[in-house]
Amino acid sequence: MVDKKKQKKEEYTAGQIQVLKGLEAVRKRPGMYIGTTSSRGLHHLVYEVVDNSIDEAMAGHCTHVKVIIHEGNSVTVEDNGRGVPVDIHPTEKVPGVELAMTTLHAGGKFDKSTYKVSGGLHGVGVSVVNALSEYLEVEIRRGGKKYHQRYEQGVKTKELEDLGKAEGTGTLVTFKPDSEIMTDLEFSFEVLSNRLRELAFLNKSLKITLTDERNGGASEAYYYEGGIAEYVEFLRGSREALHDKICYFESSKPEAEIELALQYDQGFSENTHTFVNNINTHEGGMHLTGLKSALTRTINDYARRNKIFKKDESLSGEDVREGLTCVLSVRVMEPQFEGQTKTKLGNSEVRGAVEAAVNEHLSIFLDENPKAVKAIIDKSLQAARAREAARKARDLARKKSALEGGVLPGKLADCSISDPSLCELYLVEGDSAGGSAKQGRDRGYQAILPLKGKILNVERLQGRIDKVLSNIEIRAIITAIGGGIGEEFDLENVRYHKVVIMTDADVDGAHIRTLLLTFFFRHMQELIEAGHIYIAQPPLYRVHKGKSDYYAYSDEERDEYVKRLGGKNGESKGINIQRYKGLGEMNPSQLWKTTMDPEARTMQRVEIDQAAYTDKLFQRLMGDDVEPRRAFIEKNAKYVKNLDV
Numbered sequence: 001m002v003d004k005k006k007q008k009k010e011e012y013t014a015g016q017i018q019v020l021k022g023l024e025a026v027r028k029r030p031g032m033y034i035g036t037t038s039s040r041g042l043h044h045l046v047y048e049v050v051d052n053s054i055d056e057a058m059a060g061h062c063t064h065v066k067v068i069i070h071e072g073n074s075v076t077v078e079d080n081g082r083g084v085p086v087d088i089h090p091t092e093k094v095p096g097v098e099l100a101m102t103t104l105h106a107g108g109k110f111d112k113s114t115y116k117v118s119g120g121l122h123g124v125g126v127s128v129v130n131a132l133s134e135y136l137e138v139e140i141r142r143g144g145k146k147y148h149q150r151y152e153q154g155v156k157t158k159e160l161e162d163l164g165k166a167e168g169t170g171t172l173v174t175f176k177p178d179s180e181i182m183t184d185l186e187f188s189f190e191v192l193s194n195r196l197r198e199l200a201f202l203n204k205s206l207k208i209t210l211t212d213e214r215n216g217g218a219s220e221a222y223y224y225e226g227g228i229a230e231y232v233e234f235l236r237g238s239r240e241a242l243h244d245k246i247c248y249f250e251s252s253k254p255e256a257e258i259e260l261a262l263q264y265d266q267g268f269s270e271n272t273h274t275f276v277n278n279i280n281t282h283e284g285g286m287h288l289t290g291l292k293s294a295l296t297r298t299i300n301d302y303a304r305r306n307k308i309f310k311k312d313e314s315l316s317g318e319d320v321r322e323g324l325t326c327v328l329s330v331r332v333m334e335p336q337f338e339g340q341t342k343t344k345l346g347n348s349e350v351r352g353a354v355e356a357a358v359n360e361h362l363s364i365f366l367d368e369n370p371k372a373v374k375a376i377i378d379k380s381l382q383a384a385r386a387r388e389a390a391r392k393a394r395d396l397a398r399k400k401s402a403l404e405g406g407v408l409p410g411k412l413a414d415c416s417i418s419d420p421s422l423c424e425l426y427l428v429e430g431d432s433a434g435g436s437a438k439q440g441r442d443r444g445y446q447a448i449l450p451l452k453g454k455i456l457n458v459e460r461l462q463g464r465i466d467k468v469l470s471n472i473e474i475r476a477i478i479t480a481i482g483g484g485i486g487e488e489f490d491l492e493n494v495r496y497h498k499v500v501i502m503t504d505a506d507v508d509g510a511h512i513r514t515l516l517l518t519f520f521f522r523h524m525q526e527l528i529e530a531g532h533i534y535i536a537q538p539p540l541y542r543v544h545k546g547k548s549d550y551y552a553y554s555d556e557e558r559d560e561y562v563k564r565l566g567g568k569n570g571e572s573k574g575i576n577i578q579r580y581k582g583l584g585e586m587n588p589s590q591l592w593k594t595t596m597d598p599e600a601r602t603m604q605r606v607e608i609d610q611a612a613y614t615d616k617l618f619q620r621l622m623g624d625d626v627e628p629r630r631a632f633i634e635k636n637a638k639y640v641k642n643l644d645v
């Protein structure tokens, strides 16, 4: 005979065991769920919680999302949506909110009829955040009442509590990432603000606020009635517009909801950013393909119809995208994300939908804005001519290098093995540091290319690839790396899988580093995306006493070593502190030990986290406008405190 009461109890226990197993899996392998336990994963936790509120906004129920970074690095995300359901789930026998907080992928169980941020890059669900938090508290206002529950390391510390009467509806989640799991615990205001701003642009008329309660406090609010049209204006930044009116439209098709904004400027780069359900599709995909075909076709058709072309002229896709700032945002019910980073839209039906929508609305825009069209087509024709000139210049450069016997640059001290996956190329500022690096290196797999003087600022020469190629230092870098540049860049031919920028820790060094990064970003972006670009981290100090030698990479570390050697500050007890102003102050063996030896060095890998943001950054740092650069350097002065200003 089966005892009913007992059976029920066992069911509950089995459910609990499932929950614990699930959370345990997350805590055991956090990387599987959030990528990393370092800074990137840490911020991912916030996005995961925010995404739920954004989903609620996309469903039309929420107008304001508040994010607060508290002292001690806990974070609150609050929205004025409907509130997470609190009623007991019919089969699981726990409140809806508890289910959401403790079961993996529970998000979709509630509500399938709306677009979701989840399912793409993030979308692992808030239960993962819960599992990876020292504590998480949730507060819900719903049905005239307020509810509260608390969890520690994903496990509830009490049942959902009814706190009595309350007005309005909404959800508030506060969590503190668990220091037993996360290796980074410090939230970056800047990182969060960039993503939240992006989300506000993508969800027009949704207000997102970010408050930092730590040291002094700061607060920003993002609210854009114009949505991605305002995003385009923001992204264009200081580049001068070619036409005043931004082309903007929304179109609802069975396959997708489509929103597009674009504007041309006097610059030469293309800045197209595509999103699917608020996720940046870095690798593009079907929606982007549809957009590109429609753009090329519509502009060519217009020019032909209006007899703007000379007889056999036509414009290529690249020609019509030069100087274009464009944001395409689509909402798809069941997005298929493909590609290496799962940021490529695979749904083929979306391609035709986007193509048709862009054909239709761009034609209308062109017909209604004759002055804009003229400027756009003139510019595209110039692009076509410049492209032809560049092709000739490249041919010439190629022939020239053939004349030089296809040889590597004379200044390059190459390594002896040839497997790119094992090889490293150091780009070293100055001949003297270059000399030390040559002597100190492991010549088996480490190659050295010393760079003399200033590197060309390519940001001011966009579209002038011939000028870029005429610079000797840049040519040496291109030849040494071996993959070519721009549209012809081929990762397969790259000779080193680590290209390491090694500059002095002073203002000039920072400048050269930025110039090099600008060059890589504009002309070898794939090399950055493949994770092949690094920044060497030479020590800032040598702390020396008797036979002991310590190298410190920060002020804190220096103080730590001083303490370890029994001193209070630099002067005491025969401790000598040497501050390295340049790489040249280290002898070859010190340079090896501190900066080049894989066993001992730390290197920073360069990542393009937010291509839109990075584009703006280089615009500001390296473009023609002096003012934004000064503002940027002043704003970020705290990050350069270690530099020798």
Ligand code: 0RA
Binding pocket: 052, 053, 056, 079, 081, 082, 083, 084, 085, 110, 111, 171
């Ligand atoms: C599913 C159903 C309903 C609300 C939510 C999810 C919801 C989840 C989160 C997470 C953060 N904020 C949220 N706001 C809402 C309610 C469905 C209904 O009321 O009919």
